Structure formats: C-alpha cells, structure tokens
Amino acid sequence: MNADAHxxxxxxxxxxxxxxxxxxQSSNAWLxxxxxxxxxxxxxxxxxxxxxxxxxxxxxxxxxxxxxxxQMRVRRRALELQRQRERxxxxxxxxxxxxxxxxxxxxxxxxxxxxxxxxxxxxxSIWQVGFLVFCVMPALxxxxxxxxxxxHLADHTGSYTG
Amino acid sequence: xxxxxxxFESSMAQESTEIARGLRRRDPDLLDRLIERYQHRLFRYLxxxxxxxxxxxxLFQETWIRVLERGHQFNDKYAFGTxxxxxxxxxxxxxxxxxxxxxxxxxxxxxxxxxxxxxxGQASAFDTTLQREQNEHxxxxxxxxxxxxxxxLVLRFQEGMSLEEIASVARVPLGTxxxxxxxxxxxxxxxxxxxxx
Numbered sequence: 377m378n379a380d381a382h383x384x385x386x387x388x389x390x391x392x393x394x395x396x397x398x399x400x401q402s403s404n405a406w407l408x409x410x411x412x413x414x415x416x417x418x419x420x421x422x423x424x425x426x427x428x429x430x431x432x433x434x435x436x437x438x439x440x441x442x443x444x445x446x447q448m449r450v451r452r453r454a455l456e457l458q459r460q461r462e463r464x465x466x467x468x469x470x471x472x473x474x475x476x477x478x479x480x481x482x483x484x485x486x487x488x489x490x491x492x493x494x495x496x497x498x499x500x501s502i503w504q505v506g507f508l509v510f511c512v513m514p515a516l517x518x519x520x521x522x523x524x525x526x527x528h529l530a531d532h533t534g535s536y537t538g
Numbered sequence: 539x540x541x542x543x544x545x546f547e548s549s550m551a552q553e554s555t556e557i558a559r560g561l562r563r564r565d566p567d568l569l570d571r572l573i574e575r576y577q578h579r580l581f582r583y584l585x586x587x588x589x590x591x592x593x594x595x596x597l598f599q600e601t602w603i604r605v606l607e608r609g610h611q612f613n614d615k616y617a618f619g620t621x622x623x624x625x626x627x628x629x630x631x632x633x634x635x636x637x638x639x640x641x642x643x644x645x646x647x648x649x650x651x652x653x654x655x656x657x658x659g660q661a662s663a664f665d666t667t668l669q670r671e672q673n674e675h676x677x678x679x680x681x682x683x684x685x686x687x688x689x690x691l692v693l694r695f696q697e698g699m700s701l702e703e704i705a706s707v708a709r710v711p712l713g714t715x716x717x718x719x720x721x722x723x724x725x726x727x728x729x730x731x732x733x734x735x
Contacts, residue, residue, distance in 0.1 A: 447570050
C-alpha cells in the first residue's frame with residue numbers, strides 16, 4: 377500500500393468526518409475497504425471521531441446578560457439611526473424648498489426689474505446692475521454688520537485686558 | 539435534486555429574502571430574533587478567533603451593531619450565517635490591526651491568551667468527568683493551533699458549515715480550507731491521544 381493511499385484516506389476522513397462520509401459512493405467504498413486493511417488509518421479515523429465529538433461538546437455559550445445588553449445596544453443604535461435619517465430627510469426637504477423659492481423669486485424679481493426699467497425708459501444695463509445690487513445687498517449688509525460686531529467685541533475685550 | 543432538498547433550499551432562500559428585507563428596514567424585532575438565534579454560534583466563533591472572553595463579548599456586540607448599520611449590504615443569495623461570520627471575522631481583523639499590524643495568522647500565537655473553557659458546573663458522574671477531561675484536552679490543543687486552523691475546525695465541526703461556506707467566510711480558496719481542516723485535525727491528534735499532556 378503506497379503513501380498516497382494513506383494520504384487520500386486521511387483526507388477523506390478529515391474533510392467529511394468518519395461517521396458522516398461524502399456523497400461519493402465510490403470514495404466511501406474505497407475508504408471502507410482501505411480501513412479494513414490499514415490499522416494506522418483506522419486509528420486516525422477514531423481520533424478524528426473523538427476530536428469532532430470533543431469539539432462539538434466544548435461548552436462555550438454566550439451569557440444571557442450579554443445577549444440582552446447587545447439587544448438593548450442594537451435597539452438604541454437603531455433609534456439613533458432612525459433619528460439621523462429623519463433629520464437628514466428634513467434638511468434635504470428644507471434645502472429643496474429654499475432652492476425652489478430662491479429660483480422662483482429670482483425669476484419674479486428679474487421680471488419686476490425688467491418691467492420697471494421699461495417703464496422708466498432705462499437702458500437694460502442699468503436695471504440689470506440695479507437687480508444685481510438688490511440681490512447682493514442683503515449679503516453685503518450682513519457682512520458689514522458682522523464686521524462691525526467683531527470690531528465692537530474686539531474693542532470691548534481690549535478695554536478689559538488693557 | 540430531490541423534493542426534500544428542493545423544499546429546504548427554497549425555504550432557506552425565502553428566509554434569506556425576509557432577513558434581507560428586514561435588515562434594509564433596520565427592523566429591531568428581527569435583529570432581536572437573529573441575536574437570540576445566533577448567540578451561541580457567533581460567540582463560540584469569536585471565542586475561537588480571539589481566545590479571550592472579554593474581547594469576544596465586545597466583538598459580539600460590535601458585530602450586531604455592524605449588522606444593523608450595514609444590513610443593506612447583505613445579499614439574500616447567501617445564507618445569513620455565512621455573512622454574519624464574515625462580518626465578525628472582519629471586525630476581529632480590524633481589532634488586531636489596531637493593536638498591531640497583523641492578519642488573522644498572528645492571533646493567539648503570543649502564548650498569552652487562553653482558549654478559555656468555562657467550568658461546566660458540578661460534574662460528578664465518571665463519564666461526565668471523563669468527557670469533560672477529554673474536552674479540556676481538545677480545548678488545550680486548540681490553543682496551540684494557528685488561528686486559521688482553529689477557525690476552519692470550528693466552522694466545519696461546531697457550526698456544521700460546508701467547505702464552500704467556510705471558503706466564503708475566510709475568503710480563501712476551497713483547497714486552502716481543505717488543507718487547513720486536514721492539518722488542524724492532524725495537529726490535534728496528540729492532544730486527543732493525551733501524548734502531549
């Protein structure tokens with residue numbers, strides 16, 4: 377009997393277990409015949425059987441407290457994710473609404489400035505500059521106010537430290 | 539394929555589809571049931587990979603949080619258990635990488651950690667004691683095996699996974715899985731015989 381036969385038998389035993397052989401009938405028959413004549417492979421099969429039974433019997437189990445803590449953590453995280461999703465939905469709806477309003481009001485203002493320019497018989501470049509200034513004005517005003525506030529705060533803090 | 543195989547395969551596929559749908563909805567009731575169902579199997583697997591109860595408990599919780607967050611990635615063509623073990627395995631590898639740049643191969647080889655087998659209570663009968671001793675020998679043998687052999691043995695003989703499923707969890711070719719199982723069992727032989735004790 378050559379070494380390949382032993383190797384083949386041991387692999388068949390190891391991969392499928394000695395009691396739960398593969399579906400391949402010819403391999404099973406060959407293995408059964410081999411085991412009848414080979415004491416070392418028979419011993420290997422017995423050891424593998426013991427090992428597998430031993431592995432299945434190792435008493436490792438999750439504790440009840442671990443399971444309930446995990447369930448609680450998962451529920452809490454699910455709630456957080458739900459809230460995050462709701463917030464994201466709210467923010468995206470608000471952004472869409474603001475963008476739509478800005479678009480509509482820009483069109484309406486453009487038409488308004490065009491109408492006023494025509495009424496006052498102004499050149500189109502003039503009412504267009506007026507439209508630009510009108511659009512930029514709120515941002516400019518806010519910028520100036522913020523700068524003034526910063527300067528005021530800096531002066532105020534400086535009077536305490538100085 | 540016979541009628542029984544077909545019945546089991548179609549009911550498993552249906553179950554996977556339901557799980558996938560529930561995970562996409564992040565249904566907490568479904569997750570509760572899954573945690574209950576897979577508690578011991580997942581914990582045993584994590585214990586086998588880490589060898590430390592506290593770490594296995596932390597990773598157990600992290601695995602389920604990851605399942606909740608990435609549930610939409612679960613493909614219902616596969617069994618949920620296979621995906622769950624793959625998620626857990628990735629978390630273990632991430633944890634080990636944070637500690638030191640290493641793969642699963644480096645797990646438990648430092649000799650510090652132990653494959654912790656808890657006491658089973660008051661075993662008084664001779665057979666129970668004998669069996670417990672035998673299990674302890676095997677558990678002791680397991681801690682001397684490289685982590686990838688331990689993983690293959692646990693998935694094959696404790697979890698009853700097919701060789702293909704193990705290959706999918708461990709992301710290695712089928713041939714590698716076969717050789718890990720064979721070498722793992724061969725390496726455990728001395729502990730079963732009691733020669734190495």
